[in-house]
Amino acid sequence: MGYTLATEIISHEITVSCSKKEINMNYPEHEKLQEVKEKSQELGFFLEWLQHKYTLCEWEEKENYYDENGKFLEQKIEGYYPQWPKIELILADYFGIDYDKLMDEKDRMMKDIYATQ
Secondary structure (H helix, E strand, O other): OOOOOEEEEEOOEEEEEOOOOEEEEEOHHHHHHHHOHHHHHHHHHHHHHHHHHOOOEEEEOOEEEEOOOOOEEEEEOOEEEEOOOOHHHHHHHHOOOOHHHHHHHHHHHHHHHHHOO
16 A cells, blocks of 8 residues: 655654655754755865865874974974865855955955055
8 A cells, every 4th residue: 555645844753644644743953954955065065176176184204303403493293284275265166256366355444445545
């Protein structure tokens, strides 16, 4: 015996209509997901793009650094170290904005603002 389901989202409840009975259920996490759907999609696209465009971290081995007199300066411990550029550069690249031109425009803007005062 088959049932036909019609699903409607009604504020905090999802009503599922079946040919034999109606079931009301509360799905608050799905409602939250629906509210951020567009942002979530854009972030997903961004993260996928980021994964293919940049190396986010690389494995580096432990090394000791000494000055010319043999005095210990620092130790680099093995592990993963971040390798990406500043977040502003990554976002500009993702949105197709030339960061250097953006900074030039910012400088011109500041000069124009000061010139009018």
